[in-house]
Amino acid sequence: MSARLMRPLLAVALAGVLAATATGCGGEGDASDSGKTTLVVKTFSQFGYEDLYKEYEAAHPDIDIKEENISQMGDYLPKLQQWMATGHGAGDVVALEEGIITQFMEKPDQFVNLLDHGAGSLKGEYLDWKWKQALTRDGKQLVGLGTDVGAQGMCYRTDLFKKAGLPTDREKVGALWPTWEEYLATGEKFKDAKTGAHFFDSAGSIYQNILMQQGDHTYYDTDNKLVIDSNPGVKAAWDQTVEMIDAGLSGNIMPWSPQWNAGFKKGTFATIPCPSWMLGTIEKQSGPENAGKWDVAKVPGNGAVRGGSFLAVPKQSGHQKEAAELVKFLTSAKGQTTAFKSKNNFPSALKAIDDPAVKGFTNKYFNDAPVGKIFGESVKGLEPVYLGPKNTPIGDRVGNALAAIEQGKLAPDEAWDRAVDDAERVAN
């Protein structure tokens, strides 16, 4: 071929190749090379499913499971939103935290209806309210199956308590604070002992815990009307938290920040309200050198849910049937028991709650605390709390307003007005 002919052809080919590389990189990986179906499971934080995957793969030789984990829920949420909005990347199974699922319940058509995959017969196996959280109002679609519930405990450092002259035995520690007022009084004693540590990490985590004990709804009523300003429960939780900030008990350390992580290692705070799922985080952040220094006591006030998740199958999954089966397996009573033993995520399946393996489980890292029993007791007193559609963004703003008080940048009244104002703007 002559050079003259080659030139334009070459140009066309070059342009074509470049255009193809620019646009054609969206091929979805479907591990068909081994003939196996790959199911991608998207999670955040710690779900404790490693052993369950192995077991499931052994029983289903044609299935390969891949978990993609994002450690912070705050990072997971925007990703999830992106996957759902673009219709790509959500994989086959996604984890939905209770604050997230409320947003998706508004538009459930992005998820596979698990009732179509025989989940209906499982209804009696779960805590009734947990089941209802993932069920549309007309009762026709089940978006997800429940995994854990955020049963409450109060984690504390025995070494710091000892230093402050407080009891270290978990029964006696629990007896120190039947109510939040008495928790505050204990905190003042702790502060007077001058151990160099703060009594708790941040006002936000205390507030969240008290808030969830204040009745069946928080910022929204069950008709999705914003009631942050008129719900006395919200104001009560706020006021109680402000009292503790005023008493100088807070370490003013943002949860999930590097300071917070370091605080676990160095023991810069003595207590932290710990939903069951947080035990895994505390153990990971405190590290092996602090084994046995943490312990778990009863939480002040009544039992309350805080956190807890669901597994759902996005409509965009290419293997909806297989994914639904995997969800049923992972959320079964047996699956939840295994996850609890691995990371202490407290089960929402009744059989698992009553399973002796759960009830009698002690956590070695936490001074052999009988966490199965402690969380089990807390879960029995649980009152389900309704969270409205924009619960998470509103909660973020209220948390920020509290932190501004801790930083001494706003007076409590100003901070409250700001939180209410922000919430109203987010909700409309």
Place this chain on the structure above:
Amino acid sequence: MAIDMRPGPAGKSSESTDTGGPGPAKERGRLLSRLDAAASPYLFISPFFLIFAVFGLFPLGYTAWVSLHKWELAGKGDFIGLDNYTELFGDPDFWNAVVNTLGMLVLATVPQLLIALVLASLLNQRLRGLTLLRMGVLIPIVTSVAAVGIVFSQIFDRDAGMVNGLLDLVGIAPVDWRADKWSSWIAISSMVNWRWTGYNALIYLAAMQSIPKELYEAAVIDGAGRIRQFWSITVPNIRPAVIFTVIVSTIAGMQLFTEPLIFGQGAYAISGGTLRQFQTVSMYMFEKAFRDFDLGYGSAVAWVIFLIIAFLMLVNYLFTRRAK
């Protein structure tokens, strides 16, 4: 293969080189060759425009389309015209973010370019180990933004930070760097300055090296000192480079995102501090779109950022043209 890209008269060269084949083939060859001359330059540059259309123009247009809708969780909602924009103009959080961004833009760009200018003129001298020093100023740019953010966040840490440690030595009470506007702006600007000063210095250096030596020699004869030479010869002669760095820094400054986000820390760092002390406009866009799930509003923010950058460029252009 050497390719002649000049769109000259196509037939001429082919006639002179062709050693006479059959008639129709010759005809075809001529046609192809004419097509080649007319079209291949466009084909050669087309990849850029194709890629730009796919990754530049299309998202721009699509964002504009989304911003005209109430576009929430499950995708497209109702068409609401310019409602998102009218709401945006009355949104105090947005204006707060604009002020923060512009404030940090000034704090980061002005010292950065001034230091770069001085640094470049020093590197333009005859020094020992010059190549090493010139390479040295480039090292910060190799560091990832995230790494810079993490290290500086520790340096400006409230409880265990190095800066507070040094302040303590001279008897100044520790500063909660994240809690106030001024302190957080300084911390974040210092990250930007540290990372980009060397990069700008090298651009200035390259420009300085093209200044004729005779100018300096003449200046020396006229008795001008080093500082006088710097302001009267160096700076005016590298004007195009200065304009370039100002424009690039302005665009980068308007898109500031990673540094303040990492500095913010915690689960809700996207708000840029408890009272939005250091939330930039791109953080606000992300917060509205991906934390509050209001994609239409987020798109409107994105477009207004684009317009602000365009406006700043216009001001820049008018300013530099007048100064000519």
